[in-house]
Amino acid sequence: MKDVAEAAGVALKTVSRVVNGEATVAPETLDRVQQAIRTLGYRRDEGARQLRHGRSQAIALVVRDIADPFFAAIGRAVETRAEEDDLVVMIGSSHDDPAREREVALGFCARRPTGLIIAPIAKRQDYLLPDISAGLAVCAVDRPAQGIPCDAVLSDNAAGVRMAVEHLLRHGHRRIGYLGDDPAVFTARERVAAFRATMAEHGVPVDEHEVRLGAPGREFVAAALRTMFDPSDPVTALVTGNNRITAEVLRHLADAPHRPALVAFDDLELAELLRPGLTVVAQDPVAMGEAVMRLLSSRLADPAREPAEVRIPVRLIPRGSGELRPR
Amino acid sequence: MKDVAEAAGVALKTVSRVVNGEATVAPETLDRVQQAIRTLGYRRDEGARQLRHGRSQAIALVVRDIADPFFAAIGRAVETRAEEDDLVVMIGSSHDDPAREREVALGFCARRPTGLIIAPIAKRQDYLLPDISAGLAVCAVDRPAQGIPCDAVLSDNAAGVRMAVEHLLRHGHRRIGYLGDDPAVFTARERVAAFRATMAEHGVPVDEHEVRLGAPGREFVAAALRTMFDPSDPVTALVTGNNRITAEVLRHLADAPHRPALVAFDDLELAELLRPGLTVVAQDPVAMGEAVMRLLSSRLADPAREPAEVRIPVRLIPRGSGELRPR
DNA sequence: GGTTCACGTGACAACGTTATCCCGGCATGG
DNA sequence: CCATGCCGGGATAACGTTGTCACGTGAACC
Numbered sequence: 001m002k003d004v005a006e007a008a009g010v011a012l013k014t015v016s017r018v019v020n021g022e023a024t025v026a027p028e029t030l031d032r033v034q035q036a037i038r039t040l041g042y043r044r045d046e047g048a049r050q051l052r053h054g055r056s057q058a059i060a061l062v063v064r065d066i067a068d069p070f071f072a073a074i075g076r077a078v079e080t081r082a083e084e085d086d087l088v089v090m091i092g093s094s095h096d097d098p099a100r101e102r103e104v105a106l107g108f109c110a111r112r113p114t115g116l117i118i119a120p121i122a123k124r125q126d127y128l129l130p131d132i133s134a135g136l137a138v139c140a141v142d143r144p145a146q147g148i149p150c151d152a153v154l155s156d157n158a159a160g161v162r163m164a165v166e167h168l169l170r171h172g173h174r175r176i177g178y179l180g181d182d183p184a185v186f187t188a189r190e191r192v193a194a195f196r197a198t199m200a201e202h203g204v205p206v207d208e209h210e211v212r213l214g215a216p217g218r219e220f221v222a223a224a225l226r227t228m229f230d231p232s233d234p235v236t237a238l239v240t241g242n243n244r245i246t247a248e249v250l251r252h253l254a255d256a257p258h259r260p261a262l263v264a265f266d267d268l269e270l271a272e273l274l275r276p277g278l279t280v281v282a283q284d285p286v287a288m289g290e291a292v293m294r295l296l297s298s299r300l301a302d303p304a305r306e307p308a309e310v311r312i313p314v315r316l317i318p319r320g321s322g323e324l325r326p327r
Numbered sequence: 328m329k330d331v332a333e334a335a336g337v338a339l340k341t342v343s344r345v346v347n348g349e350a351t352v353a354p355e356t357l358d359r360v361q362q363a364i365r366t367l368g369y370r371r372d373e374g375a376r377q378l379r380h381g382r383s384q385a386i387a388l389v390v391r392d393i394a395d396p397f398f399a400a401i402g403r404a405v406e407t408r409a410e411e412d413d414l415v416v417m418i419g420s421s422h423d424d425p426a427r428e429r430e431v432a433l434g435f436c437a438r439r440p441t442g443l444i445i446a447p448i449a450k451r452q453d454y455l456l457p458d459i460s461a462g463l464a465v466c467a468v469d470r471p472a473q474g475i476p477c478d479a480v481l482s483d484n485a486a487g488v489r490m491a492v493e494h495l496l497r498h499g500h501r502r503i504g505y506l507g508d509d510p511a512v513f514t515a516r517e518r519v520a521a522f523r524a525t526m527a528e529h530g531v532p533v534d535e536h537e538v539r540l541g542a543p544g545r546e547f548v549a550a551a552l553r554t555m556f557d558p559s560d561p562v563t564a565l566v567t568g569n570n571r572i573t574a575e576v577l578r579h580l581a582d583a584p585h586r587p588a589l590v591a592f593d594d595l596e597l598a599e600l601l602r603p604g605l606t607v608v609a610q611d612p613v614a615m616g617e618a619v620m621r622l623l624s625s626r627l628a629d630p631a632r633e634p635a636e637v638r639i640p641v642r643l644i645p646r647g648s649g650e651l652r653p654r
Numbered sequence: 655g656g657t658t659c660a661c662g663t664g665a666c667a668a669c670g671t672t673a674t675c676c677c678g679g680c681a682t683g684g
Numbered sequence: 685c686c687a688t689g690c691c692g693g694g695a696t697a698a699c700g701t702t703g704t705c706a707c708g709t710g711a712a713c714c
Contacts, residue, residue: 001670001671002670010693010694011693011694011695012670012671012672012694012695013672013673013693013694013695014692014693014694016670016671016672017672017692017693019671020672024691024692024693025692025693026691026692026693029692029693041457043433043436043437043457044437044670044671045378045437045439045669045670045671046437046438046439047374047377047378047383047438047439047669047670047671048378048669048670048671048672048699049670049671049672050374050671050699051372051374051375051378051669051670051671051698051699051700051701052670052671052672052673052698052699053671053672053699054699056374058417065403066393066399066402066403066406066418067396067399067400067402067403068399069394069396069399069596072393072394072395072396072399073394075393075394075418076392076393076394076420079393079418079419079420080420083419083431086434088417088419088434088435088438089417089418089419090385090415090416090417090418091393091402091406091416091417091418092406092410092415092416093403093406104410106370107413107415108415109370110370110371110372110373111373111374111415112372112373112374130368130370247597247600250597250600251599251600254599254600254602255602268596268597269396269595269596269597270574270577270595270596270597270598270601272578272581273574273577273578273581273601274597274600274601275581275582275602328700328701329700337663337664338663338664338665339664339665339700339701339702340663340664340665340666340702340703341662341663341664343700343701343702344662344663344702346701347702351661351662351663352662352663353661353662353663356662356663371700371701372699372700372701374699374700374701375669375699375700375701375702376700376701376702377669377701378668378669378670378671378699378700378701379668379669379700379701379702379703380669380701380702381669
């Protein structure tokens with residue numbers, strides 16, 4: 001900037017004015033400065049700007065795994081919106097490790113971003129309190145944060161599971177199994193609760209061994225399927241509570257002669273190519289990312305606003321698998 | 328930091344020493360300062376640190392689309408390695424738009440990151456020259472950069488296509504179609520050239536209408552398949568040059584009574600679940616991300632080193648589709 | 655006993671930017 | 685002709701950090 005000022009024969013501050021598009025610069029001076037900027041290839045140092053200004057024009061995004069298509073889609077939506085406001089996006093993955101979540105989030109906070117988006121894993125996010133008091137806008141996504149006043153954008157898990165169950169009931173199924181994630185996980189709790197509630201509403205009793213919850217993995221899924229398809233009393237349909245479980249179930253059933261009816265929470269890439277088709281309850285990660293950015297803006301505009309919770313609608317995409325009649 | 332110094336009754340500089348783990352602090356002073364840091368919830372401001380130090384502890388990653396599983400996997404690998412060195416990762420997508428690539432990359436450069444990783448789309452990346460002279464380490468991935476001296480990490484496209492073709496030849500196919508991306512794309516050129524070369528080596532003539540190149544899309548793929556499966560002289564096997572084309576082909580053929588033998592360049596998530604199985608040439612995005620990070624480190628250690636090009640091996644994963652005998 | 659030396663600590667400047675305050679000149683109005 | 689006001693532009697300090705240098709104290713050495 002000093003060099004530019006020298007080249008244009010003006011003071012440092014005038015260059016600053018030009019760079020920031022302030023109106024109080026005479027047209028002729030403006031030209032000279034812009035010329036010098038081009039000649040010297042000058043670009044404002046955002047780091048220094050941040051130091052002066054207090055906050056960096058950046059959004060931090062802490063997800064569970066950026067390679068997970070769901071979070072990748074959220075990331076893309078966030079990035080698209082962020083770019084419109086000239087914000088850069090910093091991304092980190094917690095890999096479902098609470099300590100790592102904290103590490104990554106605090107590492108981002110040291111960059112003093114404008115906003116922080118977090119898909120919470122840890123029990124509490126109170127380690128963010130100092131930064132929140134210092135003006136950081138925080139928004140949770142996928143799950144609510146605990147221990148901090150914080151906006152949240154969540155899928156409408158209950159409605160999604162209700163749609164899945166009612167879809168199967170409509171097609172004549174009565175013995176429906178539910179295979180979900182560890183109940184320590186917020187979304188898993190919401191989804192299994194909705195499963196029980198919907199079944200109860202329709203007067204369909206639920207055997208306890210028809211509901212299996214656990215960490216998605218080969219052993220868990222294999223054991224659960226053995227129980228559910230016990231020849232003495234097999235289920236005719238299955239609802240899976242997240243995409244890792246769905247994938248594992250599909251792997252197990254890929255070469256079975258008849259696949260049971262299956263409705264999966266969370267869409268899978270290429271699900272449309274599977275035969276028989278896979279009916280899914282699709283979340284809307286793009287809408288979630290956009291909602292998060294809206295909440296962040298509004299939070300920055302009014303830091304004292306009450307924490308809001310936004311539920312993003314989900315969508316049942318019938319692809320044939322629910323229509324399989326009970327055997 | 329000033330507050331911490333005051334609370335601990337030491338000078339600013341001593342706090343700095345503690346924060347940076349310098350050894351020249353007396354144990355008793357160290358304790359006092361660390362106590363004050365905890366009490367006040369102090370964290371070093373990375374922005375200010377950068378200003379002093381010249382470069383930010385950050386890696387910028389410009390990909391074509393962060394929601395693409397291939398780039399998401401690269402992103403995760405980069406992030407994992409970066410975290411080990413306390414580097415944050417900034418991610419942006421060019422969405423295959425040269426102007427946007429420039430915009431995003433230069434926006435990152437204004438943050439003065441330590442390294443920039445780019446999946447080039449634009450014809451030339453010479454807009455990075457000023458930053459490179461200023462000490463920015465740059466590495467291209469997926470495709471080489473043009474107009475700048477720059478390391479690159481690429482898949483071994485030629486070997487992959489060779490494996491695909493030879494796999495099909497081994498299974499008795501002689502009429503093999505190739506469906507690839509627009510030849511303006513570097514990888515597309517390498518792959519189709521390898522197709523022709525391998526066929527020629529094995530003395531199998533290639534009809535011109537058996538090779539179709541174009542932007543992946545419904546119309547292009549539909550037209551290409553019509554030509555190739557013309558009943559008068561149909562191909563018995565197909566090689567697809569990237570995953571968007573593969574997905575489109577599968578969509579077209581999903582409900583066909585017999586699917587031709589198919590080998591796809593680039594793995595698809597859940598490809599193992601498709602029936603008939605899909606044989607693929609899998610790239611190794613994780614290895615690519617790791618190689619990129621190694622190149623960046625070595626570039627930082629020796630900015631004058633000659634640009635290097637690293638080829639990452641690909642792997643043929645037979646899943647049955649190549650074994651389909653010619654009809 | 656004086657000279658080195660090592661060690662722990664502190665004062666200060668500088669990184670690149672911008673907010674605040676100030677100055678000089680020109681036009682306008684009485 | 686002078687007072688007033690406006691406008692373009694400059695000097696300075698400050699944001700939070702760290703590299704450089706210097707200071708003071710005690711111990712070890714000849």
